[in-house]
Amino acid sequence: MTDDSGAAGQPRVTDGDEPLRRAVQRIADEILFPASADVDRTGSIPASHWTAIADAGLFGIAAPTTVGGPGLGFAQVVDTIEVMASGCLATAFTWMQHHGVVISLAGTDNVTLRDRLLADTVTGRVRAGVAYAGVVPTPPRMRAHRIDGGWRLSGHAPFVSGWGIVDVLQISARDDETDDVVAAIVPARDQPGIAAVTPLPLIAADASATVAMEVDDLVVDDAQVVSRVSLDDFFATQNIGVRLNGTLPLGLVRRCAALLDRGGHAHAGRTLRERASAIRTRLDAGIADADALLDARAEGARLAVEAAATLVAADGGRALIAGSDAERLARQATFTLVAASRPQLKDLLVERFSTGDAGVTPPGGDTGGVGGR
Template sequence: MATSADVVGRAREIADEVLFPAALRVDGADRVPAAQLDLLASEGYYGMAAPAEAGGLGLSWPEAAALVETLADGCLTTAFVWLQHHAPVRAVADSPRPGIRDRWLAPLARGEHRAGIALAGLRVPDAPMRVTPVDGGYLLDGQAPWVTGWGMIDTLYTAALDVSGDVHFLLVDATAAPTLAVRPLELVAVRASATVDVHFDQHFVPAERLVDRVPYADWSRSDSSGSAMNGFLAIGVAGRCVRLLSPGPAAEALAAELDAVRSGLLTADSATVPTARAAASALTARAAAALAVQTGARAVLLDHDAQRLARESVFLLVFGNRPVIRDALLADLTAPAPAPKIGQVAGQSGE
């Protein structure tokens, strides 16, 4: 049986030999090639969040973080689509509802059934996603923005609020219908993630698709700090930038900072996740900028990885942010630079 070291080691091979060489081509595509996602499924990576007894990898938190980082180092777009799958897997594994785990967990863990998330509809203050119980199930109404992987997933793990203030989590077929419409989003990066807005209009979901029901206040508290795991997408992109830099002081300084930021994310709790996430995004922006500067004029050519990584760093500045992450990141990015020493202006030492 493969060990966790084997899993991450194999992911490094895939990142370097399959994902990174194809990343520029994927960047210009309409969707991630099916062969890449099928490869991740064949390696068992769709079971990252599933317990071993259910056919999952049974990885610890640091091991799972290393897997996310490694795949994002190879191709952010592929890793981004794949990462959406794991929140539904965890939810199904922990579901208190009869039959949910037995029906859904094994196919999800094997990657035979692939899932995305439609949770951001709860974060629309004036018009959150709504759910209404009816005979035999539920009706969904509203818009879920930023749904990733459309056309590459089978199921949407969807959250909506009822009139009593409870959040319902439902497994919805990811198929267009008269009551379910999508609007593609034109992104500056990860375009092949096929990210869309999904609009529900009295869309019926059978009762047996209910995964859980929790008070909105409980969900809001857990959601407010954001996901530490998402920060490892940024760590992966920063790591690739550092690896592409020529050896020297700049690469060494960024590599040391990368180690520190990674450690901060691994040890963060709910109170410190926002600052750890902000540090990861800020580092990625600096690493991508350093790579562009060192590369020179070729960095603005569309066939060069430096411009792709720079655009991805912009995407990661805003992806998955909450107000507390945004505020910490703005503070980091706008902190005054140290004043130059007298006599060292304009590159002159003054000697």
């Protein structure tokens, strides 16, 4: 994955990218979205979704060509995830976390681990999830203690998606002596040390199989460690994650706009796309500025709520029927207000919704005292 974006923050699609982009749109429109009501109702993602995604090479979109990836720029990766989110939020939310593990494996100094897992994660033969939220707060919820030849991990991972879907899990913890962030990849099934797993019934994207996980003396040897970085270096990379998570609400806006077009409200659909484009540009520009990035991320989440409300109003009474597209998208928009969030982002949204603030921060301005970590 390279740093590559087009004019005005829009993805630059080259001739080589176009077949993949068409495949992504086809999967979103012809496979994911037609099944999204059933996925929402049953709380289960069909195996055929994962097969279609693997066959299109979409498990490896963040991988460089040297390890079998398509060599997409960052802008193309962002665009791909956003289109997938427009098809099925639960599928996209589960699948997008796989890419963090691919990136970790592609860049690790642990050659043995990379050789053992990278090729299979790029193809999707091995599906991966992450549990890193335990290292974000201070004090951390997940701790690592150095032992002979490895580490002992203990703590709480509050929000782990893909349980029962993924094959391996990258767990991050803070070294209790140095505060370094240690990340290890472990089997996601029958793993000694994963003491308890509590399913979390979600109002949307419940098919992501999200759980709270308790870890008690999980022993990992050095051969399983994919990275060890300082806490400052860990947080320095978090803007990339915030930008990727910003694809989820904008994917919902794409779908709402398409449904408004189909229902005879093309002007409303066009207006929502224009607003989304402006937010997308701000998200791209904010990669190096955590405050600006969180500001744009908040606006994206709010726009998703407003787009879903527009669709509800346009659909009228049928939007009140459980299982309708508008009803489901309204719940999913609510999900994006909180999922993959940060305390600062929540504060921004509370302020925006309570005051009606448009949330446009002038150049050089602040965000109401809200920090960016």
